[in-house]
Amino acid sequence: MMVAAMDETELIRDAQRGDLDSFNRLVLNYQSLVFNVAYRIMGEPDSSADATQEAFISAYKHLKSFRGGSFRSWLLRIVTNACYDELRRRKRRPSTSLEELTEFSEGSDSQEPDTFGSHVASPETEAENIELSAAIQDCISRLSAEFKIVVVLVDVQGYDYQEVSDVINRPVGTVKSRLARARLKLRDCLQRHRELLPASFRYEDEAIS
């Protein structure tokens, strides 16, 4: 259920005055986007849910600092910062991170959570899609945080460079550069999962660099 732009402005104004119900209507409107961004950056549902919740709490507490503009960009900046912090914490505890990565790359029990728009597919195709999604997610998880966020925002969520620039508070040129390098890394990573890729998506044998 999308909230119209006019309604959103009023809800933000009411929420800034301390109306929690108004803010919760914004939460319901944006929770899917925020959770998906967090999930693609974190690669794991539980910590993604934690980051999402933290982001909304932080957004409510700092709502008075929102001076207009795109509320979505402002919210995404908060959630990406929350993910950054969590990833930095994980970096200080590398054992946990390595275990998770190993499990993911082996494809043991890694499964995508519930997805929207469940179209009818044979169990075999469904299993292949799940494996492919897990492989892509695995490759994204191997990127460094700054590459991850740009790829998720542009290629997964479909935002333009300017909006991503606003979210990460960096110039558009930085977004362009990070995205190009991230795509090259992902291409190399996905080549290792060649057997999972659909025929039309299989890469040619030549490598670039």
Add this chain to the structure above:
Amino acid sequence: MKRMLDLKDRDVKQLSAYLDGELNPKEASRLELRLKDDPQLQQVLRELNRTKQLIGSLPQIRPPRNFTLTPEMVGIKQKRSLYPVFRFATVVAAVAFAVLVGTDAFLRSGTGIMLTADQMVEVTHEVQVEKLAEAPAFEESPAMEAAEPAMEAPLGAVGEEQPLASVAEDTDVFETEGVEVSVTEEAANRVELMPSGTPMPPSDSLTVPTPTLEEWRGPTETQPAVPSPLPTSSLVITTEPEVPRSTLEPIRATEVGLGVLAVILGVVTFILRRRH
């Protein structure tokens, strides 16, 4: 070789932005010209495009739960705790007010402060007598002056709350030659207990031996006795209600303060309740 790698890096960036439509028209047309003649650039473009499409094929995940906030999550809980505090304070103030007022009323009734209708009439008569006594043509006799401390001493002994009314209750009212005279029973009894041989000043009515009363009175002031040029035919005892009344002020002030406090706390509690 290094220059080649740099060129490739720059080309990859241009190709990636070209895929997203983020190149300006001039840059885009220049790149398109190069793409026509460079199969390696074409291959990189295809692979970047496939990568972009693969990543874009990731499904949207349904959130496992709602992330709406509760008041506790954002620290609104503290405001709630004020209501029971104010409610308790209101009850305490109201009970303290009731106890103080009740005790005050009880003490006053127990020491004879509460007046009946008849006694109120007597008090009124006394006030009239006082006015007469203060008239220039009517001066007090030495006997009257001596009887005055006898009135004040028992009042002081009873306690703080001994206004005019306490005098009225224990007072015998009698008339002598058309003028009402009031004397406390206690004072009268003390007069009766005086030694029989005590010299008494000349008077037609009740007289009191001055030295004995002065001893009994203690440090209280005595007014100099002025001989009356007119024959004194009665004894008039004046009372001074201001002295005991001033001692009541702290209790009354406390009662009023507690009452106001209870009302204010009640209003604040009511407002908090409404907001809650």
